[in-house]
Amino acid sequence: MTDQDLFHLLALQQVEGVGDIVAKKLITHCGNAVEVFKTKSSQLASIDGIGSVLLKNLKDKTVFEKAEQELKFIKSNEIDVAYFQDENYPDRLKHCIDGPVLLFTSGNIDLKNKKIISIVGTRKITSYGMEFCRKLIEDLAPLDPVIVSGFAYGVDIFAHQLAMEHDLQTIGVVAHGLNQIYPKDHKKYVAKVEKNGGFMTEFWSTSNPEKENFVRRNRIVAGMTEATIVIESADRGGSLITANIANDYNRDVFAVPGRTTDKYSQGCNNLIKTQKANLLTSAADLVYILNWDIESKAKPVQKQLFVVLENDEQKVYDYLLKNGKELLDIIALRCDFPIYKISGMLLNMELKGVIRPLPGKLFEAI
Structure with missing residues (x-):
């Protein structure tokens, strides 16, 4: 995104009556924020939800003065900006109709391939x-x-x-x-x-x-x-x-x-x-x-020869090894542990690679 694009996006945000949904409509129709301000009112009027009052507000030149001041702040403070059509914009937020057109960020944010x-x-x-x-x-x-x-x-x-x-x-x-x-x-x-x-x-x-x-x-x-x-x-x-x-x-x-x-x-x-x-x-x-993939995070027990299990974990592992696939509730009952404890224990054991989850809240020893 160029400085010119950002400047016009900021100006568009300052137009009275233009929120995120309307801004996206205008940008989609015109191609970008620069073109929104260049496009004739007669053409913009064909967009659903764009009335005479909004068309008049788009002629307000004071929005550019405000945009210029905010752009100076962004540049002088090294603020990162994510535009809703860019790769650095949160992917899931792109699918929200009222998601912000612009997001301002600071720090070291990296959302690629992340849970x-x-x-x-x-x-x-x-x-x-x-x-x-x-x-x-x-x-x-x-x-x-x-x-x-x-x-x-x-x-x-x-x-x-x-x-x-x-x-x-x-x-x-x-x-x-x-x-x-x-x-x-x-x-x-x-x-x-x-x-x-x-x-x-x-x-x-x-x-x-x-x-x-x-x-x-x-x-x-x-x-x-x-x-x-x-x-x-x-x-x-x-x-x-x-x-x-x-x-x-x-x-x-x-x-x-x-x-x-x-x-x-x-x-x-x-x-x-x-x-x-x-x-x-x-x-x-x-x-x-x-449905997060745990197995890819845990080493197979065959390759991890010296897995260290807590006493309670060993009890659960021995039970599953003897009885095969079993429901979480039954494991808790047979091993005499409360549900809240057995759930966390099973996750730890999955991460250690000694058990694996199956559909229907079943677990089995590896």
């Missing part, structure tokens, strides 16, 4: 949520996923921190321009996040973290990822909005169940109850439902 998931939840994460999130990312780490979240208090920042602890790429999608950080308390994490991933936003440097921006931000979190995971949530909250958007985009949604009396499990329990989310008890559930 990308978002982890969201309450800003008042509990010890239960922390422990689950910690175990989840620890178990997923060998698969090298990209962890996306909103860089907010609670679940968001905790997920970012855990991702960095395991040297995973993490992306903070923010609801303001890249000239600031919200919340300010999280400035201390910026350098490390940019080293391990980076920040992404659709908002200009003139945009502050207004309430409505967070809802718009959530569609990027949901749209660019393969699945959205809700760790904890009250019966209302931004993470539930993200989950609903993910459902609208036909993305997989997962929710961590909790006790019915726990305030910050109500939202997750309701998502599961209304079949808007898959029940998530361990990383193994996620890997199974998303």
Whole structure:
């Protein structure tokens, strides 16, 4: 994308009445943003949804002044820009009709051939949520996923921190321009996040973290990822909005169940109850439902002569070796382990290459 293209795209964004959907219509019809401003009104009027008011607004020259200022900011701060038709734009977000025309990024973001998931939840994460999130990312780490979240208090920042602890790429999608950080308390994490991933936003440097921006931000979190995971949530909250958007985009949604009396499990329990989310008890559930290829990550047991199994893992392995293919629930019952524990254990054993998953939540020893 040339500077001229970017300049006209920025100008188009400033035209009153032009949002992402309308901008894409105009660009598709004209070929690019430069041509949008050159094309005669009579020709633009033939586009569905383009009326006289919008055609008049396209003649407003002040949009170029604003675009020039923002372009200076982008260049002077070495901001990377992803255009919705370019290769560096998140692939899944390209399929969202209301995805941003432009994304501004900083850091070292690389989304090529990556498993990308978002982890969201309450800003008042509990010890239960922390422990689950910690175990989840620890178990997923060998698969090298990209962890996306909103860089907010609670679940968001905790997920970012855990991702960095395991040297995973993490992306903070923010609801303001890249000239600031919200919340300010999280400035201390910026350098490390940019080293391990980076920040992404659709908002200009003139945009502050207004309430409505967070809802718009959530569609990027949901749209660019393969699945959205809700760790904890009250019966209302931004993470539930993200989950609903993910459902609208036909993305997989997962929710961590909790006790019915726990305030910050109500939202997750309701998502599961209304079949808007898959029940998530361990990383193994996620890997199974998303059909991630684990076997390619694990060495075959025949070649790995000295596999070290924990005592509990050895018990499960011996059972499968003796009984053959078996359902997860039956393994838990026969080996006397709770479901949440057996799920994580089976994933670890898969990664060690001593068992493999089969359709229908069956497992067998290799």
